[in-house]
Amino acid sequence: MQSNNANNEEKLASGKLEKDQGNEYFKKGEIKNALRHYHLALFHLNGLQNNKTFAVFRKEQEEEPKNDPLQEDITKTMSVIYSNLAACHIKEQNWDKAISYANKALKHDPENTKALFRRAQAYINEGNTTRAREDLEKLTVKNPDDAAVKREWYNLKMKDKEQDEKQRRELKGMFNRKKKQDEKEEEEKKIEESEDDTYTSASASSSKTNPMEPRFIELED
Template identity: 40%
Template structure:
């Protein structure tokens, strides 16, 4: 009959096979081996809590030491965190978050579980959630600083996109769908084309209105009229102040000073 330690050793062997498959890029087999390890370790964990084992292993008789309990809990967290790495490779971010949560239930301080959960949240666009996970680890943990910088860039890009595409919708508490965003872009393009066409039309009209008007040649009648005006002006200029009484202003001065 297998002892508790034998069962722990078997479960850890499956975990190691999963690690090797992951290194070779065989994600399918890695998940399979991790699943076997989880079933074995979960069965042992249930047995410690007085629950019937869910795995095919026989119940364990005898007392379980605190050290063995810690080994089981710690390795459950490790295997779940390793499964998260597989799900990240497959871009299955929701499942990655789920197994990370399971890992942290068994070991709240598991660094890889927090880090990979932060990566999965970041990939889903949950910037605040990802930032909380990374900050809880501290920037001294390898990779955290780079992930935080990535989040800052994502946040800035998201803010710029909101300003550029949402406009007045945000002030009314409304979220713009992709279809509405495309419609806004089409409207902007149409307005730009209309403005360009209007500018071209105005330019053409301005050019036409600024053409010089050809001067008409003077006719015989206009020449005669001009001569008569000239004679009239001369006649007025030839006025002599012989009739000036000395008290009334000169006619010439009135003409120059009043309308």
């Protein structure tokens, strides 16, 4: 068991090293390199959680598990890495991926406020203002004076305004198209009625012509 823990500690250390290297690349704006190191960090850490070899048949597994500092460290480190991956994808404006990684970060550590903040950012930019508002409300409860959170509230307000204006434009466009279609149909109806009146008038005029009188006289050579 001791050797297994030692192996896990070694992998955790390697994962943290890759994470730190990813952080350095992120600070320099080299997002692709940052992503590569974050994924390498996960490669070292995946499979380490609750890795209890030969513990399946142990009676204590049926009891409430005790706090394991190593497992807690692994879990929190993975949450940080997933949150940092979300930050990378926000930089790249990949909102779906940012939300997905933020969700993974929060699954590992529900108290990861950075992951919650980044998910709110991605939701705002994606246009999901309902979910963004839920996340910002949670963040405001945790830290009501946070300037970054207040800034995202403002961004959310602007996104709401933008969506309202877009909806009004779309409704106005639909109304104008309907109006033009109605005007076109009305014009076509008038043309048809005019043609009917002309045909009726012509028919009435021709009925007054002497049936014995030739209507067309052909010239002879």
